Amino acid sequence: MSAVAPHIRIFQIHYHPEQVAQLDPAFVAYDNTGDSSPLLEFNVFRKIAASGLAEGVDLWGALSWKFSQKTGLSGQELINTIRVNPGYDVYFCNPFPETEALxxxxxxxxxTAHPDFLNLSFDFLQAAGLPTASLDELSPSWLFAAANYFVATPDFWQNYLRFVGDALAQAQANLLPPARIVLFSSLADPRSMHAEASYLPFIIERLFGLFLILHGDKYKAFKYLAREAxxxxxxxxxxxxxxxxDKAIATQDNWLAGCWLNYCRTYVALVHGRAWARQTHATAMPTRLQLCGAPPMVHSQSEVEEHVGH
Incomplete structure (x- = not known):
């Protein structure tokens, strides 16, 4: 007897009428016109969870109207990937794989994108009562998750939303006034690439990986692959x-981690130029190598496909 396919409902967020034509028919359109919350997508997640729109489903998510543009995947391809890899609590993606390597x-x-991001993130995490070690640690590629492109069970969503909500409340209560002002400022978007967003959505985006680190023993995670887009x-x-x-972290090999760092510096200088390497990339890197001690187990689509191929 075949297993019952999970009931999946994936919303696609749009903000302007002209974006409707670019929505994927496999997703459910979510009109977020007029929502000026500085939390951006996270506020949408909270609204959907509170509205009952996701009631009765096994998995749900809310993705950007740019999902296909950034990942190269159609909505049906994402749904098919989830269905042929059942049994996970969360399915997520990093549409910018270069970041995992560099x-x-x-x-x-x-x-490198948001001025003084590390200092403000340290203040935020400390004020929220969360560990700050992840700011310096060498993290495996499977922990990189950007753009909030994840689909998860209601239980995962409930605990993730509570985790982030508690962090926001604690940080806002405990941050010193100057840091709180910067947190809500548009200084995070000096090139106006994100509609003059504040630091909040970029910090929240990175709390997903921290949530997996802290609660990885409870949830099974699957990382699906973006295609070239x-x-x-x-x-x-x-x-x-x-x-x-990844090998250096898995084996806790500091020498191999040093090899990665030297190779990384050489590659960045050759591809992005020595000036960017010195002035931007180098200043974003910790002064010492600290390996992520016990990263959560995350299954990736590449691993599954390799196993099936054999």
Whole structure:
């Protein structure tokens, strides 16, 4: 007797009428016109959870109207991936695989896009009563998750939303006034690439990985792969860099981690230029190598496909 297919409902968020034509028919359109919350997608998650729109489903999510543009996947392809890989509590993606190869972790990557991101993130995590070690740790590629492209069980959502909500409340209560002002400011978006967003959504985005670290023993996670879309597919150097870093963490090998760092610096200087390497990339990297001690087990689509191939 075949297993019953999970009931999946994935919403697709749009903010303007002209975006409707770009929505995927496999998703449920979610009109977020007029919502000016600085929390961006996280506020949508909370509204959906509170509204009852996701009642009775096994898995749900709310993705950007740019989902296909960023991942190269159609809505039906995502749903099919979930259905052929059943039994997980959360399915997530990182549409920017280059970051997995070239940065210690996503917090460090944030420093290259949002001024003084690491210092503010440290203040935020400390004020929220959360561990700050993840800001410096060398994290495995399977912990990188950007753009809030995840679909999860109601139980996962309930606990994740509570986790982030508690962190926000604690941080706002305990942050010093100057840091709180910066947190809500548009200084996070100096190039106006994110509609002058504050630091909040970029910090929240990275709390997903921290949630997996802290609660990975409770939830089974599956990382699905983006295809080449807006972001070029990783070349052989990037694939090798990710593999070296992951191996160093898995074996707790500091020498191998040092090899990754030297290779990474050389690649960045050659591809992005020495000026960017010195002035931007280097300043975002911790001064010492600290391996992520016990990362949660996350199954990736590449691992599953490799196993099936054999």
């Amino acid at each position: 940065f210690h972790n996503l917090w460090c990557q944030g420093e 807006d972001t070029p597919a990783p070349n052989e150097h990037l694939k090798t860099l990710s593999a070296i870093k």
